Amino acid sequence: MQTELIIVSEYCHKCHIEPSFIDLLQEGGLIEVRTEEGERYLLLSQLPDVERYSRMYYDLSINMEGIDAIHHILERMDMMRRELHSLRNQLRIYRREGIAEDW
Structure with a gap:
């Protein structure tokens, strides 16, 4: 079974969020970021969580x-x-x- 991965930089660009926000989520243990061959990836399965967190952070100004x-x-x-x-x-x-x- 192959896990589907999303490139962090592309996701951030398309969703208009800062890559540093992904770093904060990872540092807080809320998401997992994988690094393969120098590229950082999000798991497809955690996109709903990332979207929920980004709405809280950017739209609702929750720290x-x-x-x-x-x-x-x-x-x-x-x-x-x-x-x-x-x-x-x-x-x-x-x-x-x-x-x-x-x-």
Whole structure:
């Protein structure tokens, strides 16, 4: 399986963002930048995140610390959503087996 890569400089040029913003995201651990043969690349799979972060930064004037905090809150919410889904599935199983009839 080959991972699709996007050249950072081309992406930044087309989206009108500074390459230094990509550096900030990488330094903050929010994205991964790969370097191959002297060229820097973004993973195609992380483009939605980069776009979300760039809207926060450029359109909403949220600094990197704010973006990092929002990122962690959204990760936590997603984890809680998955846990809630799992617990509801377990409850359905118990109800079918007659164990949790009163719930």
